[in-house]
Amino acid sequence: MKLLFQKSDILNGLQIASKAVPTHTTMPILQCILLRAQNHRITLTANDMDMGIETDIEGEIIEEGIIALDAKFFLDIIRKMPDNQISIETDENYNTFITCEKSHFNIVGKSGDDFSYLPEVEKNDEIIISQFTLKEVIRQTIFSIAENDANKIMGGELFEVNGDRLKIVSLDGHRISIRQTDLRNSYDPIKVIVPGKTLNEINKILSGDADKDVTISFSDKHIIFEFDNTIVVSRLIEGQYFNVDQMISLDYETKVTVQKRDFLDCIDRATLLVKEGDKKPIIIDINNNHMELRINSVNGSMNEIVDIRQEGADLMIGFNPKFMIDALRAIDDEKIDIYLVSSKTPCIIRDSDNSYLYLILPVNFVH
Amino acid sequence: MKLLFQKSDILNGLQIASKAVPTHTTMPILQCILLRAQNHRITLTANDMDMGIETDIEGEIIEEGIIALDAKFFLDIIRKMPDNQISIETDENYNTFITCEKSHFNIVGKSGDDFSYLPEVEKNDEIIISQFTLKEVIRQTIFSIAENDANKIMGGELFEVNGDRLKIVSLDGHRISIRQTDLRNSYDPIKVIVPGKTLNEINKILSGDADKDVTISFSDKHIIFEFDNTIVVSRLIEGQYFNVDQMISLDYETKVTVQKRDFLDCIDRATLLVKEGDKKPIIIDINNNHMELRINSVNGSMNEIVDIRQEGADLMIGFNPKFMIDALRAIDDEKIDIYLVSSKTPCIIRDSDNSYLYLILPVNFVH
Numbered sequence: 001m002k003l004l005f006q007k008s009d010i011l012n013g014l015q016i017a018s019k020a021v022p023t024h025t026t027m028p029i030l031q032c033i034l035l036r037a038q039n040h041r042i043t044l045t046a047n048d049m050d051m052g053i054e055t056d057i058e059g060e061i062i063e064e065g066i067i068a069l070d071a072k073f074f075l076d077i078i079r080k081m082p083d084n085q086i087s088i089e090t091d092e093n094y095n096t097f098i099t100c101e102k103s104h105f106n107i108v109g110k111s112g113d114d115f116s117y118l119p120e121v122e123k124n125d126e127i128i129i130s131q132f133t134l135k136e137v138i139r140q141t142i143f144s145i146a147e148n149d150a151n152k153i154m155g156g157e158l159f160e161v162n163g164d165r166l167k168i169v170s171l172d173g174h175r176i177s178i179r180q181t182d183l184r185n186s187y188d189p190i191k192v193i194v195p196g197k198t199l200n201e202i203n204k205i206l207s208g209d210a211d212k213d214v215t216i217s218f219s220d221k222h223i224i225f226e227f228d229n230t231i232v233v234s235r236l237i238e239g240q241y242f243n244v245d246q247m248i249s250l251d252y253e254t255k256v257t258v259q260k261r262d263f264l265d266c267i268d269r270a271t272l273l274v275k276e277g278d279k280k281p282i283i284i285d286i287n288n289n290h291m292e293l294r295i296n297s298v299n300g301s302m303n304e305i306v307d308i309r310q311e312g313a314d315l316m317i318g319f320n321p322k323f324m325i326d327a328l329r330a331i332d333d334e335k336i337d338i339y340l341v342s343s344k345t346p347c348i349i350r351d352s353d354n355s356y357l358y359l360i361l362p363v364n365f366v367h
Numbered sequence: 368m369k370l371l372f373q374k375s376d377i378l379n380g381l382q383i384a385s386k387a388v389p390t391h392t393t394m395p396i397l398q399c400i401l402l403r404a405q406n407h408r409i410t411l412t413a414n415d416m417d418m419g420i421e422t423d424i425e426g427e428i429i430e431e432g433i434i435a436l437d438a439k440f441f442l443d444i445i446r447k448m449p450d451n452q453i454s455i456e457t458d459e460n461y462n463t464f465i466t467c468e469k470s471h472f473n474i475v476g477k478s479g480d481d482f483s484y485l486p487e488v489e490k491n492d493e494i495i496i497s498q499f500t501l502k503e504v505i506r507q508t509i510f511s512i513a514e515n516d517a518n519k520i521m522g523g524e525l526f527e528v529n530g531d532r533l534k535i536v537s538l539d540g541h542r543i544s545i546r547q548t549d550l551r552n553s554y555d556p557i558k559v560i561v562p563g564k565t566l567n568e569i570n571k572i573l574s575g576d577a578d579k580d581v582t583i584s585f586s587d588k589h590i591i592f593e594f595d596n597t598i599v600v601s602r603l604i605e606g607q608y609f610n611v612d613q614m615i616s617l618d619y620e621t622k623v624t625v626q627k628r629d630f631l632d633c634i635d636r637a638t639l640l641v642k643e644g645d646k647k648p649i650i651i652d653i654n655n656n657h658m659e660l661r662i663n664s665v666n667g668s669m670n671e672i673v674d675i676r677q678e679g680a681d682l683m684i685g686f687n688p689k690f691m692i693d694a695l696r697a698i699d700d701e702k703i704d705i706y707l708v709s710s711k712t713p714c715i716i717r718d719s720d721n722s723y724l725y726l727i728l729p730v731n732f733v734h
């Protein structure tokens with residue numbers, strides 16, 4: 001094999017493909033990126049068995065071929081090369097020569113025979129969405145998937161298509177995040193659970209360009225994202241997602257309208273007195289068009305009044321400040337509406353056109 | 368006590384003083400910053416017993432007083448407050464109320480009685496140097512002090528004044544760094560060893576402004592840095608520093624002139640193939656007006672030719688790449704001169720007017 005690239009082309013491709021290289025694995029071949037030049041096409045592939053990424057790159061094929069190279073060394077070498085033309089050449093013993101200007105690297109690759117290619121998937125449905133929108137809806141929900149593997153379903157997000165509406169849901173037992181967005185076309189109903197890890201990696205690769213699209217296709221066991229020169233294939237999580245509509249009531253006794261920035265800064269300050277892992281609630285006391293935030297810890301106490309518009313009854317309620325901060329950070333609106341019923345029932349932050357809804361369970365507190 | 372500050376004034380002062388707060392200590396009072404308002408002066412003090420910092424800050428004294436506050440909470444609270452006027456008030460039980468706009472914090476401080484103030488030091492000599500120069504000479508030598516405490520003297524830097532010349536030396540058994548700079552005035556000879564930790568912290572506080580001076584004074588056991596509104600007092604390391612002049616020979620067989628950036632980038636690439644802690648040397652082969660760098664490791668091999676101007680004999684020599692990188696990064700010159708004798712003797716990088724000299728011991732290598 002002998003190939004020529006511009007540094008930026010191959011570097012960009014490697015940065016994309018390396019997102020599917022597992023950090024820890026007992027199978028050395030999985031730590032490789034496959035470089036393949038065939039039929040006038042140069043492709044980089046990586047696959048951690050749950051998710052595979054294949055990306056086409058620009059380059060000149062002098063001689064076709066295929067080689068699997070350790071992802072870390074491959075990426076590091078290309079990254080540190082001068083910004084110029086890079087040549088990659090292999091011999092029959094998988095010796096790989098990477099050359100740029102006067103710099104010559106020689107690393108030993110592996111045969112592509114043992115490499116696990118992307119699975120062939122039979123697509124049932126596909127939807128189209130802009131890269132910008134997909135990146136946004138992932139960012140605005142991904143924080144509330146469950147972190148540990150105790151519940152496999154909670155480790156993923158629900159992707160639900162109904163007509164021209166896409167709904168994305170995540171929950172971790174303490175809170176629920178829902179984002180809905182309009183699609184350009186109308187589709188048959190789809191309901192799948194996508195692993196959080198896949199969405200985290202997709203989000204790093206997406207350019208976030210509003211003018212560029214992502215085609216998302218589905219099979220029984222897989223979801224496929226196609227954008228730019230890249231294909232990402234991920235297993236789906238099997239099972240039935242929670243019926244979140246049943247968990248959410250839109251009735252309320254108290255509605256609070258507040259400047260998001262003021263509220264967020266205030267909670268941020270309050271958490272100073274709480275050590276990580278310490279489950280100290282922040283107490284929110286809504287009365288007479290004022291909202292007072294209070295926190296007491298062994299390190300001291302803090303209180304602050306935030307200006308609000310109040311509708312309905314006075315109320316005192318306790319929250320895990322981290323959950324409130326996560327939701328507030330996800331919301332782009334400057335002014336938000338918080339809906340409450342009692343100190344024992346969840347609070348809901350939502351906008352009027354159902355584009356987002358964040359539900360947070362309250363925490364018991366001592367007066 | 369009751370004091371009023373602008374946020375930026377007290378925040379800046381706290382950031383300076385906190386550099387003398389130890390990360391780990393069994394004495395809780397050492398983790399505090401002392402806030403003192405007396406005689407129309409507001410001072411922040413911290414002291415880890417090896418180094419003490421005292422800095423004056425702007426503010427309004429409504430009522431004089433003194434309190435020791437946990438440095439971390441104090442700094443975090445001030446940092447997260449709105450950018451506005453901050454009031455600090457204490458009562459007789461050391462309850463401390465920090466207020467800004469509608470935000471109120473209450474933390475419990477400690478009496479100032481147990482606090483260890485800066486030692487009273489009788490100054491014998493003092494020199495004046497610009498903040499810019501002091502910051503530069505520290506940065507350009509501090510990397511080669513010994514990291515562990517095996518040899519106390521190697522953990523510090525020699526500060527030597529001779530007439531109008533300041534010489535700073537650090538060494539760790541594998542290399543020596545020397546920086547010399549002119550002083551504006553001529554002084555009596557001074558020779559002290561300053562702890563590396565003190566210099567690291569001083570470097571973070573110095574503004575690096577060429578128009579602002581630092582007054583450095585010396586006593587038998589202390590060095591005192593005075594600049595802006597800040598005083599730093601540090602213990603000196605006792606003992607006799609190494610006679611480095613005796614270790615350095617300016618004779619050479621080979622002189623290499625090279626573009627620093629090219630050489631640095633090349634070594635940087637070569638180290639990709641070496642794991643941290645792996646003591647693989649980089650081999651430098653100087654012949655016929657070329658310098659070839661080579662490295663072989665279990666992960667692969669690399670070679671690259673760097674253009675040079677060569678004077679004298681051909682030579683092959685091995686180095687720890689990290690030591691070479693550290694020295695090259697410290698040098699501001701675009702073009703550098705490297706002086707060599709043999710593969711068994713140290714190489715020296717120095718400029719023609721003795722402003723810097725870096726000596727690096729070679730490493731044995733297998734052809």
